[in-house]
Amino acid sequence: MNYEIVCGIETHIELATKTKIFCGCTTEFGGEPNTHCCPVCTGQPGTLPILNQKVVEYAIKAGLALNCKINTKSHMDRKNYVYPDLPKAYQISQYDEPLCEKGYIELDSGKRIGITRIHIEEDAGKLVHENGYTYIDYNRGGVPLIEIVSEPDISSAEEAREYAEKLQLTMRYIGISDCKMQEGSMRCDVNLSLRKPGDPNFGVRTEIKNINSLSFIQKAVIAEAERQADILDAGGTVVQQTMRYDEATNSVTPMRDKENSDDYRYFPDPDILRFCIDEAKVEEIRASLPELPFAKLRRYVNDLGLPEATAKQISRYRKVAEFFEGALAEGASVKNAANLIVGTIFSNMDTEEEKELFAVRISAAQFAALVKLADEKKINIGVAQSTLQKMLESGKPVEEFIKPEDLVGISDEVLENLCREAIEANPRAVDDVRNGKDKAINVMFGYIMKKTGGKADIRKAEALLRKLIGP
Amino acid sequence: MAISKAEIEKLAKLAKLSFSDEELERFTAEFDEIIAFADTINQSIEGGTEQIRSVGARMVSFDDLRPDEVMPSLPNEKILSNVEGYNGFFSVERSKK
Ligand SMILES: [Zn+2]
Numbered sequence: 001m002n003y004e005i006v007c008g009i010e011t012h013i014e015l016a017t018k019t020k021i022f023c024g025c026t027t028e029f030g031g032e033p034n035t036h037c038c039p040v041c042t043g044q045p046g047t048l049p050i051l052n053q054k055v056v057e058y059a060i061k062a063g064l065a066l067n068c069k070i071n072t073k074s075h076m077d078r079k080n081y082v083y084p085d086l087p088k089a090y091q092i093s094q095y096d097e098p099l100c101e102k103g104y105i106e107l108d109s110g111k112r113i114g115i116t117r118i119h120i121e122e123d124a125g126k127l128v129h130e131n132g133y134t135y136i137d138y139n140r141g142g143v144p145l146i147e148i149v150s151e152p153d154i155s156s157a158e159e160a161r162e163y164a165e166k167l168q169l170t171m172r173y174i175g176i177s178d179c180k181m182q183e184g185s186m187r188c189d190v191n192l193s194l195r196k197p198g199d200p201n202f203g204v205r206t207e208i209k210n211i212n213s214l215s216f217i218q219k220a221v222i223a224e225a226e227r228q229a230d231i232l233d234a235g236g237t238v239v240q241q242t243m244r245y246d247e248a249t250n251s252v253t254p255m256r257d258k259e260n261s262d263d264y265r266y267f268p269d270p271d272i273l274r275f276c277i278d279e280a281k282v283e284e285i286r287a288s289l290p291e292l293p294f295a296k297l298r299r300y301v302n303d304l305g306l307p308e309a310t311a312k313q314i315s316r317y318r319k320v321a322e323f324f325e326g327a328l329a330e331g332a333s334v335k336n337a338a339n340l341i342v343g344t345i346f347s348n349m350d351t352e353e354e355k356e357l358f359a360v361r362i363s364a365a366q367f368a369a370l371v372k373l374a375d376e377k378k379i380n381i382g383v384a385q386s387t388l389q390k391m392l393e394s395g396k397p398v399e400e401f402i403k404p405e406d407l408v409g410i411s412d413e414v415l416e417n418l419c420r421e422a423i424e425a426n427p428r429a430v431d432d433v434r435n436g437k438d439k440a441i442n443v444m445f446g447y448i449m450k451k452t453g454g455k456a457d458i459r460k461a462e463a464l465l466r467k468l469i470g471p
Numbered sequence: 472m473a474i475s476k477a478e479i480e481k482l483a484k485l486a487k488l489s490f491s492d493e494e495l496e497r498f499t500a501e502f503d504e505i506i507a508f509a510d511t512i513n514q515s516i517e518g519g520t521e522q523i524r525s526v527g528a529r530m531v532s533f534d535d536l537r538p539d540e541v542m543p544s545l546p547n548e549k550i551l552s553n554v555e556g557y558n559g560f561f562s563v564e565r566s567k568k
Pocket of ligand 1: 020023024025036037038039040041042142
């Protein structure tokens with residue numbers, strides 16, 4: 001039988017603040033165990049948590065970038081559960097007054113996936129289980145998180161992946177998190193149920209916890225939908241439970257019984273004052289947001305006339321887009337600048353991370369100086385590419401590699417002599433051209449380019465060669 | 472009775488604590504008294520405690536929140552001074568359950 005997938009995703013993202021959410025301890029990754037800790041983040045009695053301003057600012061940024069309404073009044077709640085990764089036996093989170101609500105992410109298809117809410121909370125510590133003991137490191141305890149909860153609007157594995165990918169891209173763009181799924185700074189929980197097409201009621205759902213890559217999200221949705229379909233087809237009922245996705249076997253298996261949410265006994269944290277953010281502050285934060293990747297992509301295609309594929313590659317990484325736009329501001333042409341970035345600069349960068357960091361040794365202005373030489377046809381594209389490569393390796397400007405005398409070009413007289421030489425040296429190719437094998441002319445081009453180090457004007461050379469070879 | 476023995480049992484379970492039947496009976500009665508006491512406060516305020524939260528409570532503005540500046544953490548020995556530590560970690564023996 002065919003079923004419809006009903007899926008929502010909860011995403012935890014670690015914010016790139018310097019300090020933890022309620023104390024001044026560093027959020028730096030790693031470090032010896034329990035060295036980034038103080039009485040507050042280890043939950044000692046009598047300590048007072050004080051909310052980090054940057055956490056609120058970053059969460060509002062996330063909300064605005066995801067088209068949310070920002071609640072100008074908000075407070076923190078205690079979510080109670082007993083587990084050694086929480087020293088206080090409760091997590092400070094938000095329950096009924098989250099910072100942001102009612103946003104959406106638009107997929108390429110135009111379909112919108114609703115964002116129910118975004119709230120701020122503290123991360124838990126890390127546990128190591130060994131020899132019958134549990135060892136606890138609270139360095140990560142108290143690191144600020146935002147939890148982004150989607151509506152159950154996702155109806156396929158591809159949509160689930162696209163949603164998470166767009167979310168990751170947006171959060172990186174606005175600079176609030178590096179969203180590295182492998183390192184755990186972005187983690188996704190997938191809720192999924194099936195129903196018969198047209199059925200207004202939801203089926204029983206399961207939750208797959210802590211998925212740590214985009215492709216695993218896609219695979220987990222497929223695996224879990226198949227598992228539930230098999231149960232329903234056999235006349236059984238799906239049990240509401242927490243699941244784990246195992247990448248090695250590409251299967252979904254039960255983890256542990258999930259407590260019902262009312263068992264968390266949420267109540268307002270009496271230690272932390274309710275806080276308000278005035279409209280002016282929200283507008284100030286809105287004004288600080290960069291142009292988002294999807295708006296950029298549309299602008300590159302519609303206004304700059306870039307092909308969709310090239311526009312996507314450049315707009316995907318904020319630093320690359322800034323470099324590209326910087327070069328355009330210096331007068332470089334759209335087409336040559338884009339092609340040199342995607343063709344030459346990216347060929348030095350194998351991983352997504354390198355493109356994300358985009359640590360190039362030349363400035364956008366230095367890059368533009370080179371692009372303009374190609375725009376004005378003072379050098380051909382081949383020379384532009386090889387010169388750019390040298391600039392990237394040395395960090396030196398274009399003048400180091402192309403001297404003014406190189407730019408004069410080859411005089412008509414010299415070019416004509418070279419064409420004659422080329423003809424003399426390649427009698428067979430000349431015959432081929434005369435017999436209609438037009439491609440044989442490339443042999444002569446090769447000769448001329450080699451002799452001039454690629455600096456000859458290829459169109460002029462072609463006209464001369466045709467004149468000299470005759471009909 | 473504002474609270475039942477079943478509710479006390481559930482709370483104990485959530486807190487991972489176990490009590491004898493006799494203890495549960497006693498706690499139920501004690502909890503009941505505590506809640507009754509808190510209720511007295513609630514009744515003395517017009518509109519109940521919800522009213523305090525929405526109107527009476529002080530609020531802080533964005534500018535009053537803590538600036539994101541790193542402060543020194545405590546030395547590891549100090550953090551672990553009240554507990555059984557192991558190689559810098561807190562350590563607890565896992566229950567067999
Ligand atoms: Zn701390």
